[in-house]
Amino acid sequence: MGEDAKIRLLDLDLTELKAFVRSLNMPEYRAGQIMGRLLIGDDIENITTLSKADRERLKEAAVSGIPEIMLVRESKLDETVKFLFKLYDGVLVECVLMKYNYGYSVCVSSQAGCRMGCKFCASSGIAFSRDLTPGEILGQIIAVNKFKNIRIGHIVIMGIGEPLDNYDNIIKFLKIVTSPDGLNISARKISLSTCGIVPNIFRLAGENIPVTLSVSLHNPFDEERSEIMPVNKRFPLDELFAACREYVKITGRRVTFEYSLIAGVNDSRRHAGELARRLSHLQCHVNLIPVNKVTGTGFERPDRSAIERFKGYLEEKGIEATVRRELGRDISAACGQLRKSVITEETQQ
Ligand code: SF4
The missing domain is CATH 1.10.150.530 (DNA polymerase; domain 1)
Structure with a gap:
């Protein structure tokens, strides 16, 4: 065979x-x-x-289905390590290992490429190849555990791909990874990131796998969000927030909103005010992420004082917010960047 x-x-x-x-x-x-x-x-x-x-x-x-490690890049600034894997059919995916004071966390990819087309994302510039199978997602964690001789305790599904666009495989992966027969990692230690595929947020709420739902928001105005995130045209903000409220109601977990701050695009007081208004009755937390410079996007991060002002405004309105600590800045740790650079190098040869 x-x-x-x-x-x-x-x-x-x-x-x-x-x-x-x-x-x-x-x-x-x-x-x-x-x-x-x-x-x-x-x-x-x-x-x-x-x-x-x-x-x-x-x-x-x-x-076995364990992916082959093709490249490892270790940060000199912190203990972040980025892995590039080659799957059985030659497809490349990446994951990032991060060390926190509570232990090791890994950010895994769920698809090879992504169909969502967010303008600020390195994965958007590379064509979508295929969904990853449950074992290919699980295999990233197993391979990293073995390579580093560690035991990863936290998982973030925030690498390449939109997990809720690969729904059945993600659910099977979550069942295996949380099972006592599997890696036995509590759903509470897993974050699933979505750009907002509303019907599948409702489905996820009913799966009895109460992972932390992490929504990539990035703009509180429909028109502007649609410009940087095409998914918003299909599932506008009112629908997205309705799904988030349902998720909180059914799972009892607060939702995390990811907000990449882009200078001159979404970092104004007007944006902060609308964001606070929309989140005011939702059990949630906001992660502010100074945008990563990705070649070709033209996006720049705001300066430190603009970031603090934005955060301060949210806090004044009673919205909990943190500025995400940046790890692995020297190793292209943002999702899709390593894969993109390797694929670009290959196609240029
Ligand atoms: S941010 Fe996420 S959903 Fe958007 S294109 Fe990148 S990988 Fe896909």
């Missing part, structure tokens, strides 16, 4: 893995042993609790 046609084991949850091992005439309990070893990054060859004959049988029909 060709490698591409084989089952990728990390895509299977434990029930599916049990059925798969039974189909290979192996006892069902082997599934738990296999999953345990895959989750620590072992390849089939290294699962020595299986007999050599069983490993051979497994290798005939399946591959």
Whole structure:
């Protein structure tokens, strides 16, 4: 069987893995042993609790599905590390490891490329290739854990791609990653970022996986938001905030709003006032992110005093806000930047 046609084991949850091992005439309990070893990054060859004959049988029909690390860039300014992975079909995705005082957090990609076309984002300049499977998202975490010999405790789904545009695969990933049979990471330690695919925010609210919903907002005015985020034309702000209120009501979790501050575009007092007005009855927190300079966008970050003024205004109105600490500035840590630079280099050769 060709490698591409084989089952990728990390895509299977434990029930599916049990059925798969039974189909290979192996006892069902082997599934738990296999999953345990895959989750620590072992390849089939290294699962020595299986007999050599069983490993051979497994290798005939399946591959582990752990992505290949192609490039690692470590920041000299902090402990941020950026990884570029090559998937089985040559597609490139990236993830970023960050160290906080509460432990390690990883920002994973959910798609190869993105269809959403946000103007400030490095992923927009590269064509969308495909959705990532649950195992390809999970595999990023496993590969990083193994490479750094650590145990990641927090996950941010905020890398390349719009997770709610890859809904079924994201839900399966979340079920595996939060399961005691999987990585057993609490939903409370996972943030899912969306640009605002409203119907899928409602669906997510009903999944009983209370992750932190993190909404990329960036502008409180429909017309202006539509200019930098085309998704706003399909799902304008009133609908988006209605979905957020429902998410808070059903999950009991406050929503986080991401607001990239762009000089002269969305950093005025008028913007701060409208933002505060819209958020006034919502249990939420605002993360202010001085925009990352991405080649070709022409966007600049506001100076420090403009950022503090914006934050101060929100706080005056009772809206909690923090300015996000920037990590990995020297290694193109913003989503899509490393992949974009590698793909651009390749296409220029
Ligand atoms: S910001 Fe997110 S949703 Fe928007 S284009 Fe970039 S990856 Fe896609």
